[in-house]
Amino acid sequence: MNRILSVFLSHLFKTGNLTITDASGGVTQWGDGTGEKLHIRFNTKAAERAVALHPSLKFGEAYMDGGLDVVSGSIYDVLALIFANADRGDAAREPWMRAIARMRLLYRRYIQNNTPRRARANVQHHYDLSGALYDLFLDADRQYSCAYFERPGASLEEAQLAKKRHIAAKLNFDRPGLRALDIGCGWGGMGLYLAGQLQAEVTGITLSDEQLAVARKRAEDAGLADRAKFRIEDYRDVKGQFDRIVSVGMFEHVGVDFYEAYFSRCAELLEADGVMLLHTIGRFEEPTNTNSFIAKYIFPGGYIPSLSQMTAAIERAGLIVTDVEVLRLHYAETLRHWRERFAARRDEAKALYDERFCRMWEFYLAASEGSFRWQDLVVFQVQLTKSRDALPLTRDYMFEAEARLRQRDDPDAAAASREGTWPERCAAE
Structure with a gap:
């Protein structure tokens, strides 16, 4: 699995039961093993890299474009697990995540220039x-x-x-x-x-x-x-x-x-x-x-x-x-x-x-x-x-x-x- 993505996931998932199959076929478990068994699969290394660097945008894009599939459960179930862990973990405080947030703030005025x-x-x-x-x-x-x-x-x-x-x-x-x-x-x-x-x-x-x-x-x-x-x-x-x-x-x-x-x-x-x-x-x-x-x-x-x-x-x-x-x-x-x-x-x-x-x-x-x-x-x-x-x-x-x-x-x-x-x-x- 992409190294940056692995670090991010280790900080995010403290609870739950999520299996991830990476693009190379490797299988890893995340969470504490409680709750519904969920499983997602990355179909390309490009999708892994993208999600690692900009998860708030690229996770949805990867799902939409077929870069990842939900093997067990639904996309709602997976997102529910992410939301449940978001308040517990410190993944959002990763340096590159904070940098992305600051960059988006800089060009927000252009994006929202609703003439x-x-x-x-x-x-x-x-x-x-x-x-x-x-x-x-x-x-x-x-x-x-x-x-x-x-x-x-x-x-x-x-x-x-x-x-x-x-x-x-x-x-x-x-x-x-x-x-x-x-x-x-x-x-x-x-x-x-x-x-x-x-x-x-x-x-x-x-x-x-x-x-x-x-x-x-x-x-x-x-x-x-x-x-x-x-x-x-x-x-x-x-x-x-x-x-x-x-x-x-x-x-x-x-x-x-x-x-x-x-x-x-x-x-x-x-x-x-x-x-x-x-x-x-x-x-x-x-x-x-x-x-x-x-x-x-x-x-x-x-x-x-x-x-x-x-x-x-x-x-x-x-x-x-x-x-x-x-x-x-x-x-x-x-x-x-x-x-x-x-x-x-x-x-x-x-x-x-x-x-x-x-x-x-x-x-x-x-x-x-x-x-x-x-x-x-x-x-x-x-x-x-x-x-x-x-x-x-x-x-x-x-x-x-x-x-x-x-x-x-x-x-x-x-x-x-x-x-x-x-x-x-x-x-x-």
Whole structure:
């Protein structure tokens, strides 16, 4: 086995039961022999060298390109073992690992220079893939962001509906006809929910042609085209004033150097008594680089913020943070559903693209789930206003609105789950 790789692995694996067959046919055991037996095989010496020098990028590439195979277990199982050991070992403190991290920080500003033109290209890279691909693993509403699991055992469909309901309650739609802006509207699900359930006048913006076409058709089919309008537009170019602003899963694409511009624009667009809800992936530790594999192949230009980075820009924009909720394991559970659904329909994905694409997607979903389950990734829901008296004095209005919407969404399900939801359990007590 490559000597550098061997040193790295000796520092990484303290627990577990991993067998590695190297490109020369040598077999080594790693860990303390506990847990599920896993086995990976390197097929080329080049893959060994690459993983040794830059594991955060090259391990995923080697799996994607066939430079290594998982012989026993799955790529998720292998990554779970790596994540479980990462906090115990000191592999990440190897000199060359620290050097790579510093180099990535140096050119981060170039990679995340998300000008309007580059931002559109980055979005199209991921979101303009075949709609049939997303139908393989998303819910029918195509909610491609963290779901909200109100109770154990909730289905993905239930949890994604609950997410929309949870967000809508925080936006405090206290009267019909409020003008709402959905920044990064996706395939239209959130905007259509606000237009249909709360009689809002919704403007949804996206940079994806595929998403725009689907959102507009869904609005027509639902008879909501007069209240839910979607268009291609960068957040920097939006004109007008809005009573409510919502942004779900879009802020990760803004880029650190544009945070102040983003929040300043939101402040300009929001009415004096308006309310904004930002739903974004974040990290609870200090700022750091985006995973190399995800940045290169999945979300170019993407960056996961810490709360400190967000609040500094929010304060400079003149907005007030009125509520923060941290969803911890909800995205891990969401990704588990996506990963399992994708695996069940892998042959269909391969027919759409190819084996390499399937391996890339498997690695992306597995690594992402692991990051939320064992590393520092969470989801922040940050409520913002321009005025300190724009909202009621207590958070009761959120629980009350959520209960009303739950009853409206599905009366039978609301009755069945009443004992299991936190807001209603608290109300009952």
